[in-house]
Structure formats: structure tokens, C-alpha cells
Amino acid sequence: MAKANPIWIGIKYISLIIAAFVVLFPPYIIVANAFKTPDEYLAKPTMSMPDSFLHLHNFADAFVQADMGRAFGNTLVIVGVTLILNVLIGASFCYAVTRFKFKLQGPLVGLFLFATIIPQITTQVINYKTIQGLGLTNHLMGPTLLYVGADILQIYIYMQFIRNIPYDLDEAAMMEGASLFKIFYAVILPLLGPATATIVILKTISIYNDMFTPFLYLTKPELVVVSTSLMRFFGSNSGNWQMVSAAILIIMIPTAIMYLFLQRYIFAGVTNGAVK
Numbered sequence: 001m002a003k004a005n006p007i008w009i010g011i012k013y014i015s016l017i018i019a020a021f022v023v024l025f026p027p028y029i030i031v032a033n034a035f036k037t038p039d040e041y042l043a044k045p046t047m048s049m050p051d052s053f054l055h056l057h058n059f060a061d062a063f064v065q066a067d068m069g070r071a072f073g074n075t076l077v078i079v080g081v082t083l084i085l086n087v088l089i090g091a092s093f094c095y096a097v098t099r100f101k102f103k104l105q106g107p108l109v110g111l112f113l114f115a116t117i118i119p120q121i122t123t124q125v126i127n128y129k130t131i132q133g134l135g136l137t138n139h140l141m142g143p144t145l146l147y148v149g150a151d152i153l154q155i156y157i158y159m160q161f162i163r164n165i166p167y168d169l170d171e172a173a174m175m176e177g178a179s180l181f182k183i184f185y186a187v188i189l190p191l192l193g194p195a196t197a198t199i200v201i202l203k204t205i206s207i208y209n210d211m212f213t214p215f216l217y218l219t220k221p222e223l224v225v226v227s228t229s230l231m232r233f234f235g236s237n238s239g240n241w242q243m244v245s246a247a248i249l250i251i252m253i254p255t256a257i258m259y260l261f262l263q264r265y266i267f268a269g270v271t272n273g274a275v276k
Contacts, residue, residue, distance in 0.1 A: 027252070034058055034245035041242045058246035062233065066247050070222065071229035077140055078214075078225065079207050082147040083200055090150035090199070091192055094158035095184050099170065109159075112152045124216075131217060142217040147207055154199050161195040162188065201262050205255055226251050 033041060035050040035058070063069070097105050127146060128137075136142035165188060173183045189196075211227035218225065224232070233247050 030245045030248050030252070033242050034249045036242045038240075038242065058243050059250060062243050062247035063250060065237070065243075066229045066233035067221075067224055068226070068229055068247070068250060071224045071226045074140060074218075074223060075208065075225045078144050078147065079204055081141075081144050082207060083203060085144075085148045086150060086154070086203060087196055087199065089148065090154045091158055091189055091196070092184060093150065094155055094162055095188055098159050098162040099167070109155065112150070112155050116152050128216065137217055138220050138223060140218070140223065143213045146213060146217075147203075153202070157195045157198060158192065161192055165191055197262070201258065204258065208255055 029046065032047060032049050035053050035055050036044070037055055037057075040051060093108075097109055131137055131142045131145065134142075134145075136145065169187050170183055173187050178186065208226065211231060214223075214225045214228050215231070218228065230247055230251055234244050237243055
């Protein structure tokens with residue numbers, strides 16, 4: 001077996017260290033400043049750690065001033081409705097194009113792939129006019145409808161899983177008198193658990209991090225979501241960096257917890273559907 005080149009090994013480790021620094025440095029700065037008092041922030045360097053991690057006034061003030069209680073509530077409504085509709089629509093579409101043969105089978109899947117190469121900015125005018133025509137601007141259902149649509153990654157994951165579900169299960173259910181809808185909801189959908197978990201995680205993080213859509217469609221203060229609440233809070237507190245850091249940390253915590261505990265579903269859902 002050939003011996004590894006020490007220079008190449010050194011380059012790989014240096015690259016990993018640089019990449020880790022680039023990823024971890026911003027969160028470190030946020031954590032370091034979120035717990036500082038105003039006087040401590042002015043007296044100490046930005047990269048220094050706080051004297052105590054028990055100073056939680058910044059978090060309480062940021063949560064109230066940024067109206068994060070309302071923001072998390074609105075975000076939860078949008079995410080909840082989107083996930084239910086998105087999973088049902090995406091899974092049923094993939095079941096239809098995977099289990100049945102019809103003339104438009106290929107073109108329908110191709111349309112999802114074609115949509116991924118269209119720059120989103122070119123469709124924003126049409127999307128906005130459509131939502132406006134439906135009377136859903138400044139309504140939580142406005143951005144929700146835009147989020148409901150299935151993307152090519154979701155289609156790929158579901159189709160791979162459905163293809164690996166034996167068709168014998170469908171035939172056994174048909175012999176018991178089950179309709180196609182019954183087969184899908186009672187037999188196929190429960191078996192798509194790993195794929196659904198993956199899609200739910202990816203979709204939740206995507207909606208949670210999106211600022212453009214709610215900023216464009218939800219302009220009323222009472223319709224604020226986590227991304228727009230942070231943006232507005234930063235605009236009015238740009239000089240109070242320790243409070244801004246606390247607000248950023250509050251918003252980071254839910255996605256960090258979700259990723260840490262559920263990351264195995266993301267990788268398993270993508271890889272298992274491809275190799276089973």
C-alpha cells in the first residue's frame with residue numbers, strides 16, 4: 001500500500017482548520033458578546049469572553065423588544081401548515097408518477113428539474129401579482145402557498161423510497177378491497193417515515209432562514225416572523241451590539257438544536273433512498 005504524502009496530509013489538515021475557523025468564528029463572536037453588559041462591551045475587545053455567562057438581561061430585553069414571542073408564533077403557523085400540505089402533495093405526486101405509467105409521467109418530473117434552473121428573481125413579479133390577486137398579501141397564507149410547492153430534492157427522495165417499496169404490498173391491499181387512496185395513506189405513506197423526516201427538517205430550516213419572502217409579503221408589524229423580527233430589531237439597535245448578539249443567539253438556538261438531534265435523519269434520508 002502506497003504511503004501517504006506528508007505534504008498532502010498537511011495541506012488537508014490546514015484546509016480543515018481554516019474551514020472550521022471560518023464556520024465557528026462568527027458564532028463565537030456572537031456568544032462572546034451576547035452575555036456582556038454595556039460597560040463590559042465598551043471596555044473589552046470584541047473577541048474577549050464575558051466576565052459571566054449569567055448576565056441574561058440582554059436576552060430578556062431582546063426577546064421583548066424584537067417581539068419574538070409573536071415572531072415565533074407566526075413562524076410556527078407558517079411552518080406547520082406548509083409541512084402538512086407539502087408532505088401530502090409531494091408524497092402523493094411521487095406515488096402517482098412512480099407506481100403508474102402514463103404519457104406525461106416523464107415531462108411532469110422534468111418540469112420540477114426545469115424549475116430549478118430558472119433564477120428565482122425572474123419569477124418574483126408573477127408570484128407577487130398572483131398572491132396579490134388572491135388577496136393574500138399581509139396574510140400568513142401568502143408566503144405559505146409559496147413554500148408549499150415541492151422541490152426537486154423532495155421529489156428525488158420520495159421517488160427513491162417509493163421505488164424500493166415492494167409492489168406486492170399494493171397488490172395485497174388491492175386484494176383486500178383497498179382503494180388507491182387507501183393504499184397510499186394506509187400503506188405507502190407510513191413507510192415513507194425516514195424520507196418525510198428528512199424533508200421536514202430541510203423544509204423547516206429553509207423556511208426559518210428565509211427573510212426575503214416574509215419581508216415582501218408580510219409588511220404589517222403583527223405579521224413579523226423570526227427573520228424579519230431580527231432585521232427590524234437590528235435596524236433600531238445597530239449600535240447596541242450585545243443586545244443584537246443576544247437576539248441572533250435566540251434565533252440560532254432552535255435550528256442548532258434541531259440539527260444536532262436530527263442530523264442523522266438528513267443524511268440517512270438522502271443516502272438510504274439512493275442505495276436501498
